[in-house]
Amino acid sequence: EDKVVQSPLSLVVHEGDTVTLNCSYEVTNFRSLLWYKQEKKAPTFLFMLTSSGIEKKSGRLSSILDKKELFSILNITATQTGDSAIYLCAVYYGGSQGNLIFGKGTKLSVKP
């Protein structure tokens, strides 16, 4: 059965800390891995990763994919209270009927 597993499920840190969120997957016909940030309702897109070992960066956030070991990490440096959210990892699989399979998410709380 296809699955995406995220860890930890929740995390509490203080402003300025660096965090690493993990995502492992077992999915047939893998095409890409995506990270989303969900604050209230709509997940907002962060990164899409298709190739191993190539880091994607956006400000204080970065992510990398390892297709051999079937995992990805999302790093957030110098965390701010505005980073508090649920971070969702999803894998896009399949052909013409491909779609996203999500993990349960990591709830990050950043305290001042």
Next chain:
Amino acid sequence: ETGVTQSPTHLIKTRGQQVTLRCSSQSGHNTVSWYQQALGQGPQFIFQYYREEENGRGNFPPRFSGLQFPNYSSELNVNALELDDSALYLCASSFSVSANEQFFGPGTRLTVL
């Protein structure tokens, strides 16, 4: 550029009733997917619509059905509501059926009493 919109924002129904949720895709996007997100869980794929036809379905019973219109907007219908149908229903659009990146709407919070 208009993003994905959904209506209504919140909805309260009782068991056995029927509900229709609506989604307008982002400008230029022709593919719409629907997801159910229960509390504390990640979104689960319900189905996808492309060219007004269902193009893939997750593990949901037939009482979950949908439509896509010529302007690419979409509806999700749920019949014979059950308590476990209480969830956030998310609509996502993409610019083509093979596009990996999906853009999500704000969701409809459905509560079944």
